[in-house]
Amino acid sequence: MELKFYIESGIIESFVLGLATEDEVEELQQMRRLYPDLDTEVELVERRLERAAFDEPAMPPMEVRDRVLQKIRWEQGSGQSELNSNYTFINIQPKDGDHITVHRWWRVFFIIFFIMSKIFLFLAIFYYLKYRQSQEQHGLNMPAANVPFNQEQQQNIFFL
Amino acid sequence: MLIERLVIGDPAARELLYDRYAGALYSMVIQLVPMKNKANDIIVSVFTWAFHHIETFSTSGYCTLFAWLMRKTREFAIKEALPETALTGTELMEREEGILQQFCLELTADELQVFRLSYFKGLSITTIARLLAVPEGQINETLGAAMKAFRKFLKDTWN
Structure with missing residues (x-):
């Protein structure tokens, strides 16, 4: 009965929306440890909200997808080159007339x-x-x- | 399982995560930050963050990836939102039709005001109480009533 009252208070919805205070979140986690059935209720609320959000999706422009995926590919590429020293990093950015590229020893030289x-x-x-x-x-x-x-x-x- | 694949950094899983949730999250972002460029940046930030912190999902207390991402999306959006003085709360309602806008129609004036300040502007109970010159306990009660109404709204509409 007490658990039902706790669920009906809207605490789970508050937690899922990110409106619960730290104390409320802590209390909810403690209650979930005591009453594992609460996990089912949390999942139920999350699924309802997910269904609601999926009911009216608004796809971001394609350039957003490209930016996200480009980041992944870039990180993946740089990660692989770090792991495997046989790969050579080639900077394909267009070279402008305002910048020059020098050997890293120049840095030591300039510091000295x-x-x-x-x-x-x-x-x-x-x-x-x-x-x-x-x-x-x-x-x-x-x-x-x-x-x-x-x-x-x-x-x-x-x-x- | 998508989460396991994301943890090991599977690029296909990352693309799948984006394709599955970007639309739903974007509709939430534009309710909070109704500026196209900023909303786009927030989506990029959310997914980049998600790919780097996917291992924290298991300890977040959330059961679904959507809820976990939605929570983070709101955090990023509130950081990028307009300053408090620039928003009165009413213009947010007019921008996009979404589930939260539909839900707001079911709230009383007090509940609506507190919910807007809490969810859309990310203000704490203490700040809202100070802003409205009302005791914190009363704000807690009002927000609690709004959350009960939200529970009913979700159950009635998407059960």
């Missing part, structure tokens, strides 16, 4: 080149700053040594 350029840039800045620092220190030391000389020179010039 990029890292090296960063290192050289860092070293260049570092040594430039070092050079500036040494120049400044040199500049600071120079006037102390030059002052007497300059004064002497100025005196000589003055006497001349």
Whole structure:
């Protein structure tokens, strides 16, 4: 009696339509374990809905079928080529003038080149700053040594 | 058996699955997403997903492939559906005649409103309650009544 009431509540229809909450789905699964007859009822509802949907089908355009099947064939083709190394992958896409194809080693080369350029840039800045620092220190030391000389020179010039 | 053949990736079985269910699913998609390009994309996505996840069917709780596919179709369609603000719910009824549209004619105004928001827009009970400024319990009851009506509708029409 309780099971009949549960079925009549429309919970199975709610589950089949995808409207049942997680708790309701969990409860339904538990009830199905307790009462295996519920499985028959679920199947009955699904079959009714299937019959209803098949009553008024609307076929999608043929291009949809082609897209779906093309995907299958593509995946199948790539799967087979992975399994069997004797197959050669040939890209039949039309080549445009904007893109070039290069060997994968170029990627390694470009990564190394990029890292090296960063290192050289860092070293260049570092040594430039070092050079500036040494120049400044040199500049600071120079006037102390030059002052007497300059004064002497100025005196000589003055006497001349 | 179709499911076993699908699990092993039989291409003929995949074509058979498409040919058998595409029409029924497409009629459901265009009720949810009445835009041709989007509806086409949804069908492609559903079948691609199905081919890749066929092994999950046995643990899904569904007994038929159709119900399993229909559930996923609705999920994809709701993701692709128009934003909530763009739909009032009434225009969906005018687009295509389908089983759910026929069923909607049998609902009371409250049940119809809650069912539309739940099924067509994929809103949760909490969201519907907030949207309509009604307690969640009341929304649950209304949706429950709609599901009872749906059960009766299915039994009376396709038993």
